[in-house]
Amino acid sequence: MIKSKITVAIVAALALGYTSAYAQSAQTDTSQQSTEQAPDSTKAKKLEAVTVTGSLIPSSQIETATPVITITAQDMKVRGFTTVAEALQQSSFATGSVQGAQTSASFTQGAQTLSMFGLPVGFVKYLIDGRPMGNFPGLYNGSDAFNNLSGIPMDMVDHIDILPGGQSSLYGSDAIAGVINIVLKKHIDAPAIDVRYGWHKDGGGADRRISLADSFSAGKFNALVGVQFEKTQPIWGFDRDLTKQYFTQGTSVPVASRDYLVNSGTGAGYLFEDPNNCSNVTGQFGGTEAKQHRKNSGDYCGSFYSPGYKTVTNDDKTVNLYTHTTFDVSDNLQLYGDLLYNYEETKTSVGSSYTWWGTSVDYGYIYDENLDDFVNLQRAFSPEDVGGYRNIMNKQTENSYMLTLGGKGTFGQSNWDYDVGFTHSDDKLLAHDFQRFDGAIDAYFRSHVLGPQHGLDPYYGAYAAFSPNYNAFYQPMSPSDFRSFTGYTDTRSKTWDNMLRGQVTNASLFSMPAGDAGIAVVVEGGNQGWSYVPDPRLLDGEIWGTTDVQGAGHRSRFATTAELKVPLLSQLTLDVSGRYDDYKVAGQNVNHGTYNLGLEYRPFESLLLRGRYGSAFKVPTLADEFQGLSGYYSQVTDYANCGRLGYSGPNVADCPTKYSDVQFFGQQSGSTSLKPITAKVWSYGFVWAPMSKMSVSVDYLHWDIKNEVNQQSADGLSATEYLCDVGTIAMSSQTCQAAFDQITRGTALTPGLLGPILEIYTPKVNVSNEQVNAITANFGYLQDIGAMGRLSFNASYSDMLKHSYQDYPSDPAIDLLRHPNWSTDFKSKVNASITWSLDEWSATLYANRYGRTPNYLATVYDDYTHTGTGKLPAWTLYNVSVTYNPLKNLGLSFLVNNVFNKMPPLDRSYPGTAGTPYNTSNYNVYGRAMYIEANYKFGAGAK
Incomplete structure (x- = not known):
């Protein structure tokens, strides 16, 4: 009822x-x-x-x-x-x-x-x-x-x-x-x-x-x-005014995409090395590619309309x-x-922001012998290069x-x-998913742009030396060339x-x-x-x-x-x-x-x-x-070594940078011990x-x-290791043993100090x-x-x-x-x-x-x-x-x-x-x- x-x-x-x-x-x-x-x-x-x-x-x-x-x-x-x-x-x-x-x-x-x-x-x-x-x-x-x-x-x-x-x-x-x-x-x-x-x-x-x-x-x-x-x-992004180009009503003037860029690593900004002032690539991105300037950086070739080539739905x-x-x-x-x-x-479609090539991935910076400078080259692939973004969509x-x-x-x-x-x-x-194949793309750009490697730089002996062909760099690419180093996984x-x-x-x-x-x-x-x-x-x-x-x-x-x-x-x-x-x-x-x-x-x-x-x-x-092991790089404070140097508690910020900002290789994974x-x-x-x-x-x-569930804190592990090192937590405890096991250090180089932090394992934890x-x-x-x-x-x-x-x-x-x-x-x-x-x-x-x-x-x-x-x-x-x-x-x-x-x-x-x-x-x-x-x-x- x-x-x-x-x-x-x-x-x-x-x-x-x-x-x-x-x-x-x-x-x-x-x-x-x-x-x-x-x-x-x-x-x-x-x-x-x-x-x-x-x-x-x-x-x-x-x-x-x-x-x-x-x-x-x-x-x-x-x-x-x-x-x-x-x-x-x-x-x-x-x-x-x-x-x-x-x-x-x-x-x-x-x-x-x-x-x-x-x-x-x-x-x-x-x-x-x-x-x-x-x-x-x-x-x-x-x-x-x-x-x-x-x-x-x-x-x-x-x-x-x-x-x-x-x-x-x-x-x-x-x-x-x-x-x-x-x-x-x-x-x-x-x-x-x-x-x-x-x-x-x-x-x-x-x-x-x-x-x-x-x-x-x-x-x-x-x-x-x-x-x-x-x-x-x-x-598509180009179907809507708000997403077809870089923002025109913001806190700064619109900045075109850096589709053809040579960037100095020594503070010289953008190095414009195109003898043709981008005239060879003006047909890219629907005819919107042109010579551009970024304040306090320099000149390059780019388009204001490249954001439009990703899908919105x-x-x-x-x-x-x-x-x-x-x-x-x-x-x-x-x-x-x-x-x-x-x-x-x-x-x-993810658009050209995620479809590009650059020297930074494989080399960091390269040494340009002709410019006597350390540079990075960056090249975005236009819809004309790829044969239309509709044809390379992820499925x-x-x-x-x-x-x-x-x-x-x-x-x-x-x-x-x-x-x-x-x-x-x-x-x-x-x-x-659409991908760029590592060996093929590197071979293509070495053949067409970078040329053969001439050893290492004369200053540090660490960076690959090349004599890039910039006339070839500032050129369109045929879809067949693009297909030669791309495909699907x-x-x-x-x-x-x-x-x-x-x-x-x-x-x-x-x-x-x-x-x-x-x-x-x-x-x-x-x-x-x-x-x-x-x-x-x-x-x-x-x-x-x-x-x-x-x-x-x-x-x-x-x-x-x-x-x-x-x-x-x-x-x-x-x-x-x-x-x-x-x-x-x-x-x-x-x-x-x-x-x-x-x-x-x-x-x-x-x-x-x-x-x-x-x-x-x-x-x-x-x-x-059950998620598998993956790696990442980050920074952490080495609290144990800072503590041994006399920096702890409120004055740890005064610890030398060598120990207060240590780069380490991290590894993370799932854990069957989660609650x-x-x-x-x-x-x-x-x-x-x-x-x-x-x-x-x-x-x-x-x-x-x-x-x-969250990823375990590397900073927290380092702090726990310090507390174990000074005896606040017993070294024999499971807490200390876990911290010691998860932090990998190198050989000690300074008497009285621990070796440098090399790796930290940070699994998922409750x-x-x-x-x-x-x-x-x-x-x-x-x-x-x-x-x-x-x-x-x-x-x-x-x-x-x-x-x-x-x-x-x-x-x-x-x-x-x-x-x-x-x-x-x-x-x-x-x-x-x-x-x-x-x-x-x-x-x-x-x-x-x-x-x-x-x-x-x-x-x-x-x-x-x-x-x-x-x-x-x-x-x-x-x-x-x-x-x-x-x-x-x-x-x-x-x-x-x-x-x-x-x-x-x-x-x-x-x-x-x-x-x-x-x-x-x-x-x-x-x-x-x-x-x-x-x-x-x-x-x-x-x-």
């Missing part, structure tokens, strides 16, 4: 697809919905107990102690969202900055993800129909495992539930920031075809999508089959297949099977699927329900996951005066693996200027979960859950238990007060545990329904996260801490306006009240809201929509306001006090959609995204050297996009 005005208000809102919680019992077509299809709330007399995301126990109450935000299929379409990833990224809770298609040369440019409340992208648990998604094989930012949202077919989605806050007591590892459950359709009432075409006002990004779906049955067998195909053209082709089948064996047993398959090809191919087989039902005539299922997910990734990576899960549930375990108590128990087990196998040429030095790191590993896991829900009083309900997870990694066990205590208090029928307190965790990712990341989480809030068609909810959330306080609010309201139709209002708001991060225990906690060098996240986001519907017509206006973020100079200085620092204004985008149903079987839609064609907030603090003068992790230059869409249902079953 519907027990309160809150539930009535939510069910009424549900009729138009807007609500902060959702209980699904039937599917509705999104493009053809009208007021005739929306059930009036006065007719909703009963609401059967259903299982909602956030609880394992069926309940007739939609709002519980756990806040749940729902985005329906209709929401996504009428608000103009083109993908599932876009719908989630534009939600108010997605306040964090993330890399994506605009982040040129990033590790996962072809994948899409989000950051909930500014927390790491891997702190979100993604589910499909309540089952965990497999991880993407590539690593976010080169180190973090995450989920890719680009392969989920939007037309097959029924709704998406978002649970902010820690949810590990029900859903296990990763559920720290929250849980996102993508619920796919289970039935449609007639075969349907949906066709959409889109384009952008300023060019590029043309999109074509078609989907087909049908449900059918044969006796006790029922099935839904859907397929979706989508092809999207890229947007990906060239993408996706094919999805989805099937859902059931077979009713008896009244007490139903067999089911689900398959979601994704094939995606993504192409990107990423992903093949993934998720298969579930199982059975569910009831034990006899009892109240006990069961569900046993096996899920296997598999994701294979092939990265076909193939890097393969894979993730897989097996899970066997059994659940028993009893929604009426025993009776209480206030109602029935319910219980759910889950047992699950399985294994998972990850492998990353670079092309061998990336590992053995055959690729010019690029390397990679391999890694692979697997582990088994076991978990058990229990939830108990008890109505203590007619107005007070208690929900308690607990979970224990155990992972077996490299012969050792990593385990953690989590719990949650939730209370729901309804002092009167229109108000719910709720609160929850518990814990969450994230097991180290397979990449954290789980843990968190204490709590929230409280209310849901108020002052009338049957209105609902307001506000929740305050808190996270206290410990043991985040060391960082983080705290977040945030508030979320949601509003929904329906208004009948008689003959004029019906209006629906919806709004969602999130605000980051606190976000602090501590890198290492000895470091102070950094306030990320006030240190822009550490974080450029949005402090607040709010979106709102209004929908009008009447008979065959409906229209929606959607607005999304992104809060203020630091400007470029603020991120450089890490404050807001230096001249020129500050915050950018809020950024608000508007989408409009109109749907017309000329026939009951046919829906026609026209959608406009970013109606006013707004570009990112103008940030004049960028210099004239910026080719992308905006924060690509926060904003985009896509501009106004328009879409036309048609949905047709076949047969009399269309409603």
